[in-house]
Amino acid sequence: MARRQVVAAVAAALAAVALASGCGQAEEGGGTPAAAGKKDLTVGISTLGLSFPFPAAISKGIKAEAARLGVKVTEVDAQGKAEKQSSDVQDLAGQRPDGVLLLPVDSGVATGMADQLKNADIPTVAVASQVGDPKTRQLNDVYPGLAALVTQDEYGAGRKAGELAVKAVPKGGAIAVVEGAAGFAETQQRFRDFLAPAKQAGVNFNVVARQPGDWVPDKAQSACQNMLAAQPQIKLFYAESDDMGVGCAKAVKAANSDAVVIGVGGSKLGTDAVKAGELYGTVCYKPEDLGKRAMQVLHEQLTGTKKYNAQFVTYETPPITKDNVGDCQPQW
Incomplete structure (x- = not known):
């Protein structure tokens, strides 16, 4: 009787292992993106300047959402200098993060950074500011190679x-x-x-x-x-x-x-x-919400939850006077 119980237990254990393995193979064969099951995603953040209240609030939102999603972040601060940001992005690319959130100092100079990240096959989302010359490129005409631009209209x-x-x-x-x-x-x-x-x-x-x-x-x-x-x-x-x-x-x-x-x-x-x-x-404007949305967009891109290709993503920015100032809860 005891021997039968042992045999039955072993058979049940083997069946459970086989079932678990089968489920894993079914998920993989079912088209789930490899990144979807990836652990410990790392995202690089190149911010234009943490001494400025607005980008600092965006960074706060990014980090809050990253923590919620379990994403590690590496942040570099351009301190308002386009040349420093170029160097920062080069350093980030060398660290091979899974993706980058780019808050450009200079929209024209940022095209070179976007190209560099694209050539390194690092998915990139521009945040809060356009990449490209605003004199020749419309705001919603997102720079090629970016997954998305997440910003105000x-x-x-x-x-x-x-x-x-x-x-x-x-x-x-x-x-x-x-x-x-x-x-x-x-x-x-x-x-x-x-x-x-x-x-x-x-x-x-x-x-x-x-x-x-x-x-x-x-x-x-x-x-x-x-x-x-x-x-x-x-x-x-x-x-x-x-x-x-x-x-x-x-x-x-x-x-x-x-x-x-x-x-x-x-x-x-x-x-x-x-x-x-x-x-x-x-x-x-709502910079913390903007940062959270940017992190969500990049996370969706990296996990395959949703695919973006030079997509413009924005949110509502209502006009405020003394009559409705209570409708605007400051985030910076």
């Missing part, structure tokens, strides 16, 4: 800022633009459709001045001081980021000007300024 955000401008200054007049830094695609993209709502409404906005604020409050404050000194009739400033908008608002207040300031970004600094009446409005 910068054209749409500019248009929404323009809608706010029409509400703020319905009779039109002289306006000025506080631009971002040279080399950033967003500097052009956020302005491209800004005047479209005014034109559609029959409101005449005359752009009398444009100066860079390099994305930071103090430089934007100086730029707005200079523009107001030269053009005191300015009715509205369009700052291409909230940080610059807050700096510009200080210049407007110091000059005793009635000019309205509109920003872009939905930062805590910006939404607080909207609540205080320093900014008329902004456009609500």
Whole structure:
């Protein structure tokens, strides 16, 4: 009797092993991508600069989602320098990560990095900024070789800022633009459709001045001081980021000007300024959500859950004023 039980147990164990092996072979033969069962995926992150609040928030979102998915990350910081980012990406490629998330410093220079990663057969997702010359390539015309571009609809955000401008200054007049830094695609993209709502409404906005604020409050404050000194009739400033908008608002207040300031970004600094009446409005960006989505897209590409080929991926960025500022929960 005991012998029968032992034989039966051994047979059951062998059957279980055979069944497990058979299931594994069936999965493999059934077309499941090799990467789908891969353990310990590693993703390289090349960020444009962790000292800047927006990309720092994107990085936070990327890492949170990577932790949830069990993905290891290796991050390098370009510190706002395109040449350093080129070197960083070269180093990352040499480490052979499973994929790369690229937050470009300079959209034009980034084409070489994207090509390098493609030639190394490393799937790459661009995040928050276009790869390619924004003067010749549309935002949703994703650079060949990238799995995807995950970003805001910068054209749409500019248009929404323009809608706010029409509400703020319905009779039109002289306006000025506080631009971002040279080399950033967003500097052009956020302005491209800004005047479209005014034109559609029959409101005449005359752009009398444009100066860079390099994305930071103090430089934007100086730029707005200079523009107001030269053009005191300015009715509205369009700052291409909230940080610059807050700096510009200080210049407007110091000059005793009635000019309205509109920003872009939905930062805590910006939404607080909207609540205080320093900014008329902004456009609500969500960088942590953006980082999480970028990580999801690359993970789907690496595991074969979903395949991307130069795909444009975006999300909603609503316009915000004092009336609905509670709808924008700042993520940076």
